[in-house]
Amino acid sequence: MSELKNSGYKGEALRLLKQANCSVGDIIKVTSKSKTYEGILIPRFGEGTDIIVKMKSGYNVGIKATADVKVERVGEGTKPTFASPPIPKQNPNLPHVVIMSTGGTIASRVDYRTGAVRSAISASDLYGVVPELGDIAKVDTEIVFSIYSENLTQQDWTHLAKKVAERIEQGVDGVVVAHGTDTMAYTSAALSFALQNLPVPVILVGAQRSSDRPSSDAATNLIGAVKAAGEAPFAEVGLAMHETVSDDAIVVHRGTKVRKCHTSRRDTFKSINGTPIAKVRNLKVTMQTDQFQRRDPQRKLVLKPDFCEKVALVKFYPGLDPSVIDFHVQRGARGILLEGSGLGHVSKFCFDAIKNAVARGVMVALASQCIWGRVNMNVYDTGRDLLSLGVVPMEDMFPETALVKLMWTLGQTDDPQEAIKLLKTNIAGEFSPRTLPQEKHLQYEEEP
């Protein structure tokens, strides 16, 4: 029976392949313009209608599917078999670390036959991809869910926080969460608020180059993350990724202070208005700050996993239509985070809408779209006016963390006064009372 359901073929190609009773992976022969192509039938991804054949040389070519093309099924292709390497002997003296997977491609394998990438997250797969892990920790793995990171919701944060808490309560020495990088910083902020009073570290980790490539950063990042989770002296939510474009140092950023800042570079994650907590280099963890919560297995975790989904982010820009704010209020938003300009401003044309929102009990908070720096709404009239309308300034949090904090806050309480109090309390290092310059070298130099 022809198996072409998820093959991506349609139209004439699908008809020809069906007629010849071909399935993906079969050896087929396609004759077009008096030339014959023989090889394995490859599934189609994306646009295009040609029949794709992987030839003996390993190359794929596309053959246009027209009525005078002949397709013939030669035989069944060899099914790929993957011999998983044996799990190395677990060293009971090493720290016990759980790696939880959420669907990122940190551990994936390519089907060389079809080119499809399949995620591989069983412990043995992981050891197969990163055998060094066996020398660093006693590793357990758990698949929490398999979702592209852009499809995660607040409910997933809650679910994940509960799962992490379960493992911590079982007494592991650290937890690593493998995560797609796109929204990893949102999740790291969410876990930072949800998992309070941590006894051990919780480290998120991802990869900017998928692990099916020899140049993937996945293994280096994972090794750094597992090392930090198992041995680092801190007990906070952190995010571990490359410090630079080199496969060398892995830095652990504080969960509430980290942001994805580049679409593709390995060192895309940067600490904003703060420094990384720790660095892992040559399998040695060094702390980068003395301001951190120490690891203490006796400490009792406090789990606060609830988030309010009815929170909107409104980015201010010149000419923003204030009815956007009205829209969210009408749709029942309980909180709105304004992404203001500069020190914390939005245009005066928005004032009525904001006033109306506050009057209806909507919590309106503001963070700056500058990313770097602290809002200060006392400097200009506009800022002072917004404060008097009841807008809560979010200090030196950048908008994404501020948004997550607003969602978390409204998940904790219905009481506006209580919510304002929570918003203004430093829960998980999201505020830094002192802002220091972040440049490594800040030296005045005369023009030579």
Place this chain on the structure above:
Amino acid sequence: MAFDYAKIGLKVGLEIHQQLNVNSKLFCSCPPELFKEDPEITFLRRLRPTQSELGQIDPAAFFEFQKGVRILYEANRKSSCLVEMDEEPPHPINLDAVKVVLTASLMMNMQPVDEVHVMRKTVIDGSNTTGFQRTCIIALDGWIKVGDKVIPMQAASLEEDAARKTGTQDEGKTIRYRIDRLGIPLIEVATAPVIYSPQEAQEVALAIGRILRDTGKVMRGLGTIRQDLNVSIPNGALIEIKGVQELELISTVVEYEVARQLGLISIKEELVKRGVTADVLRQDFVDVSGVFSATKCKVVKKAIDKNQKIFAVKLPGFAGLLGRELMPNFRFGTELSDRAKFWGRVGGIFHTDEMPNYGITIEEVEALRKSVGAGESDAVVFVADTAENVLDALRAVVERAQEALAGVPAETRTAKDDGTTRYMRPRPGAARMYPETDIPPQVITDELIAKISANLPEPADKRQARLTKQYNLNEKLAKQLIDSEYIAVFEEAAKTSGVAPSTVAAFLTETVKALQRDGVHIGHVSDEQILGIFKAVGAGELAKEAIADVFSWLAKNEDKTLQDAVSALGLKMLTEAELASIIDRIINANKQQIDKFGKSAFGMLMGAVMKEVRGKATPETVNKILKQKLVSF
């Protein structure tokens, strides 16, 4: 070395790679340029072997990975961007490059594919930052005619060139690569293995090279073209020889490879005769540092001073075989040494077939033999380096010795400038290729093929006939031009410079060849510079006689201009006023002769003036001014 290749059963297939002369790299907008300066950017990477579904891992790559080999990449901002650094996904394929390959394919009677799919070919020696080379097939199954023989062409592909190795450090554990070359588009053309003699291999390569040049869109000069040869003989092995840069070397490389394989087969027969079997070749390594504690051998002494180790291994029954020559200056011992260098990161090996030598005494050799228990019929190999490197090196030596029992090991070799080849790496297993999912398939439309077909460059024979007629060249010059790399610049110069085409043609063929023989790096002079020289000659700014000097100077001073050459060589043409004053001076100095001989003094004067101004004034101008001056004299 006159072998009967037909009788031997030689089979050769060719793969010709040539860089394309297009404006940007294959998958980004960087210019296809190299740099010589110190790098502005460096970064460190490790490439990790990824497991295929079949559980295959390239053994050499896995070995290097386990040894902790790291790669230090060098870049500058002009020639590379984040794409080459593997910090940004590739951009869509360079369509100009696709068109060049389509043109060449159609000239070789190949059938273009309907849709081009870019593949990733796993290469984790560090030469690609991604750990794979991007490559795609553009056309399949064609033929060319070489003499009377039809040579089937298997495929034409388009691929990205690799980074170039610039060195190693940390005892071989860090390899440096420069990524300027990475991503330059390459055409790869492969023949079927139907070539049966070294000479034929060279002729076919020449014919393919000519077709590629006829596209007018390939780079020229050393390093822009690389010929790979697949050479096999019965009872030998299929050997892949990479990177023959000079066309003229191809036949020599094939000859030497046949000789090497025949030599290895005869060593195998000798070993069988001596009764050597695999089980006597043991990895028993003996620390012989004590033997050399007072050695006069510089290399060994240096190692001892650095506190490194010297280990030795016995190769039972191998005496005399290590010194047996397989190719010029290449003995079976060199085969062992190459393996040791590759797997052990050492500088080389010592063996008893070459002893006493290098300051090592007979007494030391005797002591060495004694410490490993070697008799007269055995060979001993020893290596000095760090303990780890030494043991890896000797392990590789024993493995290679074991392979000698089976004859010729299948491997990938690299070609040297003298035509010999050296071990490069084990032959990769079945090509592990998978789709480059970051690049959408590229449809080749019938319209595009029709357009390119209608505008194919004229084939070589037609072009030769046209050149002869259009520029009034003799047949020999026209043929030489066709075979040269200067055909495009010749036509441009012949049409626009005002210099006689035969002068241009003679310079670009015979003179340039002579200059090359004299060691001038002719590839350093660009087409633009050549055109500039002829335009200057045509405009009367440069004397014809000075062309070769200017060309040679530009070849030596790569970043300089024509103007620089003219002033450095003192070739600036004299103005008529300057010339007139020189002529006045010479006339004055020869007053008596002029008075005496009258008009017939002209020839003598002309000679005297030309002697002084040759290369700075044309004879015509001298003639004109001298005549005027004499009339008024």
